[in-house]
Amino acid sequence: MRKKIVLVLGLMALIALLAGCSSMNQPIDEHTTGFWSHYFVYPLSWFIITIADLFNGSFGISIIITTLIVRLVLMPLMFKQVKSSKAMQDIQPEIKKLREKYSSKDQKTQRKLQEETMKLFSANKINPLAGCLPLIVQMPVLLAFYHAISRTEAIKHQSFLWFNLGMPDHFYILPIVTGITTFIQQKLMLGKTGNANPQMAMMVYIFPIFIAGMAFAFPAALALYWVVGNIFMIFQTYIIYAEKKGPKESPSGGTKK
Template sequence: MKRRILLMIGLLFIMALLSGCTEINTPITSESVGFWNQYIVYPLSLFIIKVAELAGGSFGLSIIFVTIIIRLVMLPLMIKQTKSSKAMQALQPEMQKLKEKYSSKDQKTQQKLQQETMALFQQHGVNPLAGCFPLIVQMPVLIGFYHAISRTQEIKAHDFLWFQLGSPDPIYLLPLIAGVTTFIQQKMMMAGTANQNPQMAMMLWLMPIMIIVFAVKFPAALSLYWVVGNIFMIVQTYFIKGPELKKAAATGNSGGAKK
């Protein structure tokens, strides 16, 4: 649970860092230098341009299609991360018992706690770091896609629906949708845990607010990317965590009925 909170704080930090990054305003071209630009950002930018050509010149549709394609490619990693998270969650009662057993703060007791915890992980075939690896792989791609959208000059000159891709949404509808879908996604991911932990409940509201603040200022192309990505994650979470969501909903309804 603490790891999930730290993860969300880290994502907020990355967003804040990106918003102030000087290179984010530098156009990406085939002449851009550096490993990051040449092997991550420019290939993604070129992919967006090529898909736009296939989509009749619509960069809005291109962003939608490329977002879905990237999410589908990373889906196996997300499933692996979810399974790892479920395995860790299943061991929480046993880990809590160990903490109560070795509650003393002296060094020998804490070493014994660590040994017993690692033995518990080995017994159940759980790797506590397994959930971090998929995230490490995903983040460069997602941040690179963020850069590709921001730094591809062809995107800025096109319109899509009611907004210009290179300018903020004039009626702020996309930022609001991005915030609402972020809330729904987080709510589904935290099903059954947010009500038990005030910190989780705080993050449930903080993330959507941060998304709206960023989306209001950023080009609408980025807001579109966030909305499509969030909708994909909502559908993905529903299919991966369907039984858990139904159980959490049933628990909530029964709790409300008792009141």
């Protein structure tokens, strides 16, 4: 778990460095230079504008459609995360036995515990970092999305529903919905995986507050992206775990329809 947190924090630092190196105040177009801006930010900006043109210039609809496409692309990673979480859940009794066997806190014993744990992961073909993969992939996409929204001049003064896409929602409705949907999605995922790790349980409450705090300060278009993405992931979680349960068996041993 600590390795996962360190990995995510390291990625966040790298993304922050990339963000600092790009010219946030400069509009984005096909002539913009720089690896991050040209290969990550501009393609998203171009795609959002292209979809908006198909819907009578509605950038709100364009952001919703773009979000759904991004989530569909990330869906295979979600399936992989679920498979990894289920595998980790299945070997928890064996991990508990190893911890009881190597309960001493001295360095040599703890090193042995780590070695045996890694052997257990290897024998069951489990990558302990696989659960972080969707988050790791999503973070650069989210940052590129934020840059695309911030640096696409056509979006800054466009409105959708009750809010201006280029400004924070001053009615605070969208940030609150962002926090609530993030909490529901995190809570649902924790409940489905059965992960009793106290650090993970704590993140269910901390992460929504963190995301909602960003939504209060960032353009409403980014909060719209997050809300739509959360709703998609809530339904996606139900679908994935419903499929994993499979058909129930009848008392006679047949398949219950």
